[in-house]
Structures are given as C-alpha cells and as structure tokens.
Amino acid sequence: MAEVDSRPAAHKFDIKPIIKEKLSSASTRSRPAFQPDTHLAYREAPKVLGMKDIGLPEDVGISPIAISEPFPLFTEEAVNIMRGEIFTNEVWENCMHSTEFAGCQLRGHCPKYAPFMYDAWTNPKTLAIVSKIAGIDLIPMIDIDIGNINVSVQEPLKNPGKLVNQSNDDIPVTKWHVDSYPFVCVVMMSDASQMIGGETAVKTGSGEIIKVRGPQMGSAVVLQGRHITHQALAAVGGAERITMITSFRPRDPLVPDSSVLTSIRPISDHSELYFQWTEYRVEVLQGRLQIMLDMLREHHRAGNPTDVAKIKEFLKQQEEWLSCTNKEIVPV
Ligand SMILES: [Fe+2]
Structure with a gap:
C-alpha cells in the first residue's frame, strides 16, 4: 500500500496474538x-x-462503487473450518510475516495449507456475490493474496496519547493509504459481538472522513482500495481480532488495472510472488493481444482501412503494461 501519511500506527506496539x-x-x-x-x-x-x-469522480477507478456496508458472506461453520486451516503448525511456521505495518500476518497458505479457504474464494458463487457488490466482474488477484490473515490485539498500547486521531476515541491500526490492488473483500474471522470500533475510515474528495462500521463474524466489507484513501480503526473488546483479506482484479483483460506490488513485496516470499505476478501479467497481456488480433483481422477481412491511430494507442498501452510488470519485480 502506498502510504500517503506518516502518522504512527497503533499496531507497532506490543503485539501478542491471543488465539x-x-x-x-x-x-x-x-x-x-x-x-x-x-x-x-x-x-x-x-x-x-x-x-x-x-x-x-466515477471514472477514477474501475467501478462506480467505493465501499459496501458489512454483509453476511460465510456461515459460522465455514469460518470455523477456515480457522482450523490456518491454526496449524505448518501455516505459522511457513506463512507468518511480521512488519511495522502489520505485526502478525499469515500469507501464502492458499491453496497448499488451506484448500477449503482457497475453494471458498475461487467458487463462482462467491465471485458472483463479490462482483455484484463491487459493480464489476472480479476474480481473485493472485493466489498469494487469497485469504491473507491479519491478527491483531487491542492492548496494551504503551503510549496511546501520542497517536494523532480524528477524534478522541479513534485509534488507527493502519496509516492512511491506498491498496496495491483494485478491490479487497475483508471478512471478520473473530467473534466481534463485544467489540467497539473496528470501522474502516474513508477520506472523501473534499478531505472529510466517513466511517463504515466493521463486520461481525463471517460478514464482509467490499472496498475499492486502490483508488480510495482509507485506514482501519482499532477495535476494543474481544480477546482476538482476526480478519481475512482477499484481493481482486477485473476479470476482463481490457479493463485498466493499476495494480502494483508496493505493499506486497515486503511481506511475501519473492520467488513465489514474482512467479504469480508474472503469470498474471502475461495472462492478461495474452488475453488483450488475442482480442486485438481478432479485431484487427476481422476489420481487415471486412475490407476496412487499417486504423493506425487505434493500433498505436493499443501498443502504447501494452508497452506501459510490460514496463510496469518489469518495474514491480525488484531483485533482492
Ligand atoms: Fe487497505
């Protein structure tokens, strides 16, 4: 996530997940x-x-939808099966990442260690729900960003008074940022019935702040995070707070996609990340080239003059696509 604010985030203080x-x-x-x-x-x-x-503006992103209210997505049984998949020695030994941005994250467990979770997010019925709410046909970004788990606790804060907040009782758990990927769906994996706070704060075009309430267990929020400046607010109450975040991109290869790896690189296994990133970028390019080729041939066979301006515009877009694909791969 490309940070746009240097304010401190609450989670950098003692993080001791209570599971x-x-x-x-x-x-x-x-x-x-x-x-x-x-x-x-x-x-x-x-x-x-x-x-x-x-x-x-409606055309700033890939859909006219900014953010949804929380809605029930997975049943309690499904959430419990997913929790069982991530609370294994294998996942905590192989998939745990800890950074200043997020003290405890589990990444890259799908599909190897969490096949149920992977199937849940790639099921056509789940995708139809997320797409309908997002206002655009979406598919999961890359496997590494399916079911990303954030584990956070609320206490103790050593120096909560030092945090700069919008109001007296709002404590940010992330800085103001935009995401690296077009859309996210955030699902609550803990019992949130006793939690206060936990909203998503969104900055409007005029700089006002709107808060969207946090989801209950099994419920989700859909957010066009790449184009909306937002932050997560802390929740108090409840022994643990676990959220599951899956990122999405447009299914149609012709839809503009400004994905980057800014916030992803520091928390990912690079070999796996760059394989998945390159695979996705090349697949999209392949799709675009096939569509272009079909159109070009059809146009030519129909006896039409070649649209040079359109061809040049298309080629320029693909040059930028490849350039971004390459730029985001940073050798260690
Ligand atoms: Fe975000």
Whole structure:
C-alpha cells in the first residue's frame, strides 16, 4: 500500500496474538469440501457508497462503487473450518510475516495449507456475490493474496496519547493509504459481538472522513482500495481480532488495472510472488493481444482501412503494461 501519511500506527506496539485454538498438525484434520449452498450466508445486497457519494469522480477507478456496508458472506461453520486451516503448525511456521505495518500476518497458505479457504474464494458463487457488490466482474488477484490473515490485539498500547486521531476515541491500526490492488473483500474471522470500533475510515474528495462500521463474524466489507484513501480503526473488546483479506482484479483483460506490488513485496516470499505476478501479467497481456488480433483481422477481412491511430494507442498501452510488470519485480 502506498502510504500517503506518516502518522504512527497503533499496531507497532506490543503485539501478542491471543488465539483460542491450539495449533494442530494439518495432517490430523479432516478436509471438508466447500459447498456454496451450505457455507455461503449471503442473502441480499448490502447498501453501498458510490465514488460519487464520497466526492470522487466515477471514472477514477474501475467501478462506480467505493465501499459496501458489512454483509453476511460465510456461515459460522465455514469460518470455523477456515480457522482450523490456518491454526496449524505448518501455516505459522511457513506463512507468518511480521512488519511495522502489520505485526502478525499469515500469507501464502492458499491453496497448499488451506484448500477449503482457497475453494471458498475461487467458487463462482462467491465471485458472483463479490462482483455484484463491487459493480464489476472480479476474480481473485493472485493466489498469494487469497485469504491473507491479519491478527491483531487491542492492548496494551504503551503510549496511546501520542497517536494523532480524528477524534478522541479513534485509534488507527493502519496509516492512511491506498491498496496495491483494485478491490479487497475483508471478512471478520473473530467473534466481534463485544467489540467497539473496528470501522474502516474513508477520506472523501473534499478531505472529510466517513466511517463504515466493521463486520461481525463471517460478514464482509467490499472496498475499492486502490483508488480510495482509507485506514482501519482499532477495535476494543474481544480477546482476538482476526480478519481475512482477499484481493481482486477485473476479470476482463481490457479493463485498466493499476495494480502494483508496493505493499506486497515486503511481506511475501519473492520467488513465489514474482512467479504469480508474472503469470498474471502475461495472462492478461495474452488475453488483450488475442482480442486485438481478432479485431484487427476481422476489420481487415471486412475490407476496412487499417486504423493506425487505434493500433498505436493499443501498443502504447501494452508497452506501459510490460514496463510496469518489469518495474514491480525488484531483485533482492
Ligand atoms: Fe487497505
């Protein structure tokens, strides 16, 4: 996430995750299959804020939708199966990342260690729900950013008085930022019924701050994070707070996609990240070239003159695409 503010974030102070479950070995657990009819709790479309509603131009992003209200997505049973998948020795030994931005993150466990979670996010019915709310057809970004887990605790804060907040009781857990990827869907994985706070704060075009309430267990919020400056606010109450974040990109290769790896690079295994990044970038380019080739041939066969300006514009876009693809790969 490209930071736009240098204010301190609360989570950099003592992070000691309190997890109810004991870690188990993945091999000792049963492996239930994701069943959309059983494991999806979605009923009706939530209220959404449009880009216009927060004072931003509708064409600044890839969809007119900015952020949704929380809505039920996964059943409690599904959340518990997912929790079982991530609370294993294998995941905590191989997938834990700790940075100043987020003290405790689990990444890269899908699909190897968390096949149920992977199937849940790649199921066509789940994608249809997220896409409908986002106002654009979406698919998961890359596997590494499916089911990213953030573990945070609220206490203790050594010096909460030093934090610069919008109001007396708002403590940011992230700095103001935009995400690296077009859309995110954030799901609450803990019992949040006793939690106060935990909202997402969003900055409007005129600099005002709007707060969208945090989700309850199994519920989700969809956010066009690449184009909206936002921050997560701390929650108090509840022993643990675990959120699951999956990132999305447009399914249609022709839709502009300004993804970068700014916030992803420091918290990822580089070999895996650069494989997945290159695979996705080349696949999109392949899709674009095929569409272009089909159009070009059809146009030519119909006896039309070659549209040189259009070809040059298309080629320029692909040059920029490849240039960005290459620039984001930073050898260590
Ligand atoms: Fe974000």
